[in-house]
Amino acid sequence: MQTIFLILYPVVAASLILLIKGERVKQAALVAALVELVYAVAVFVQFKPDATxxxxxxxxxISSLGIRLSGGIDGISVLLVLLTGLxxxxxxxxxFxxxxxxxxxxxALMLYMQAALMGVFTARDAFLFYFFFEAALIPIYFLAAMWGGENRVPVTFKFFIYTIFGSLFMLVALVYLYYQTPLVDGHHTANITDFYRLKLTPEAQSWVFWAFFIAFAIKMPVFPFHTWQPDTYVESPTPATMLLAGVMLKMGVYGLIRFILPVVPLGVEAWGRTAIVLSVIGIVYGSIIAIRQRDxxxxxxxxxxxxxxxxxxxxxxxxxxxxxxxLIQMLAHGVNVVxxxxxxxxxxxxxxTHQLDQLGGITKTTPKLTVFFMIMLLGSVALPLTNGFVGEFLLLHGVYTYNHYIxxxxxxxxxxxxxxxxRMFQKSMFGTPSSRTTNFADLTLSESLVFVPLVVMVFWMGIYPQTFLKVTEPAVANLMKYIGTTAVSLK
Known part of the structure; x- marks a missing residue:
């Protein structure tokens, strides 16, 4: 019942919020979101760190097709449930x-979005996963299209077309996998774990790999499927951007883990190196372009x-x-990017303005903003004892083990x-104040309260990461063992 509550409660709360008028809407939305957070934390605390x-x-x-409303939380999804609640x-x-x-x-759209994200991370039926995967696009589209910048219409349309296009590939793969499952009581099954047991040919695994990869690569995004991202992030209102970068892109990474590796291990063997090379090209390309940005x-x-x-x-x-x-970096990145x-x-x-050359000298009047900005920055650059360090160290170790040069x-x-x-910190916070920053005011109480839990997470994850690692380790070990066994049996 806990999982159902995490999905249905935001839907009910959002629907009730639509009936509220005036400034009370903000308070009602905050209370509703805090209730979901408390429940997500309770689930995290009660979660037993095993592979189940x-x-x-x-x-x-849809009984005639064997499609079910089925869901649950395991070590692969529990941190994402916590992140979505936070x-x-x-x-x-x-x-405020x-x-x-x-x-x-x-x-209301933000809460509907939260419900869809919870559905994605907890679905155990493939078509239910697809339903929530697509449903998450609707509220974020309207948030960007209705409250975005001057170029929001063409930008959000591009974002919408990109993601729908990618999802169609995934739908084709899901339908194919569904019809490969054995008949039980006269119908096939869409349970994701049943897809893991399929004995697909290497050729079938290759095209299913690419069907899934395109869908998830667009959502993350990775090179060269990223062209929708920068403009969408810039043109969307910042709360929508925070949702996109903080949680929604994790749907793609989660999809890689939940579907591609266990369903098509031979496809990963055949095309995994290509996927890694594309990912690393994106790492270097994104970093170089970031250095050149003025916004x-x-x-x-x-x-x-x-x-x-x-x-x-x-x-x-x-x-x-x-x-x-x-897994740990998805949580850390969500905290840092928000x-x-x-x-x-x-x-x-x-x-x-967001233009760095129009800023400067802000630190002289903003001790609170300066401290919070620096802490979030240190987490983002993976300084030891911050949340970014643990995930990046494990990721780099894994990639280096796979191939030293990569x-x-x-x-x-x-x-x-x-x-x-x-460079961004130096250009915006130090130097001579510009005409726009001469009378720059420090953070208000409500703004400071946003940063407090983020700062706690930065240091908690960095100093005592075992709190979060221990809940995922059994599930990861079990998944990797299963992938290895399946790949050997198919050869």
Whole structure:
């Protein structure tokens, strides 16, 4: 029942919020999101660190086809459930000093988005997964299209077409896999674990690999499927960007782990190196482009693109450390990128610009913003004892174990990351104040409260990562053992 609550509660809360008018909408949305957070934390605390799926549900959906409403939480998904529960109330709180037209619809869409994300990370039926995967696109599309920047219409249309196009490939693969499962009581099954048991030919595994990879690569995104991302992040309102970068892109990385590796291990053997090379190209390319950026929001977007490439490379390294690193880094990256985008939003709210050459001297009047900005930056560049270090170390270890040269190339993400992040901090916070930053005000109470839990997570994950590693290790070990056994049996 816990999993059902995590999905249905935001839907009910969002529907009720649509009935509220005035400033009470913000408070109602925050309370609703905090309730979901409390429940997500309770699930995390109660989760037993083993390889089984817990807090499950299973009901008939389309009985004639064997498609069911089936879900649960395991070590692969538990950190993403926690992340989804954490990010949304912080995003809602971050808007308390901002004004948006049609606020009831604005906050309702965020909660609908949260419900869809919870559905993606907990679905155990392949078609239910696909339903939530597509449903998550709808609220984020309207958030970007209705409250975005001047170029929001063509940008959101491109984003929509890109993701729908990729999802069609996944749908074809899911339908094919469904019809490969043996008949039980006169119908096939769409249970994801039943897909793991299929004995597909190497040729079939290859095309299924690419069908899934294209869908998930667009969602993350990885090179060369990334062209929708920078403009969408820049043109979307910052709360939508925080949702996109903080949680939604994790759907792609999660899909790699949940579907590609266990379903088509021979496809991974045949094409995994290609996927890693594309991911590493994205790491280096994204980092170089980030160094050249003059817009804070666009710089953070390319930074996110680079970090996601490292996660994808870690998954395709087919090592336990790489897989473990991807899971822990999804949580760390979600925390860091939400914090960085909120820094950009706080600066924009006071200066009406994201351009670095129009900023400067902010640190002279903003001790709170300076400290919070620096902490989020240190997490982003993977300084030891911060959350970014643990995940990146495991990821690089996994990729280096797979191939030394590819691992060294992937390591550029740390060097380049420090360069562009410190440059952004120096250009915006130090130097002579510009006309836009002369009377720059420090963070308000509500803005400071957004950063407090983020800072706690930065140091908690960095100093005591075992809190989060221990809940994923058994599931990762079991998955990697299963993948290896299956690959051998198919040869």
């Amino acid at each position: 799926s817990q807090f499950g549900y299973d009901y008939a959906w 990010v949304v109330p912080l995003i809602v709180l971050s808007t 000093e901002r004004s948006y037209s049609r606020p009831a619809l604005f906050y 804070m929001k666009r710089l953070i977007a390319y930074s996110s693109f680079s970090h996601v490439g490292l996660m994808a490379a870690g998954v395709f390294s087919q090592t336990e450390t790489g897989m473990q690193g991807a 914090g960085m985008f909120f820094v950009a939003d706080a600066i924009f709210a006071r200066t009406q 691992g060294l190339a992937a390591g550029f993400t740390i060097i380049f990351g420090a360069v562009y992040m410190l």
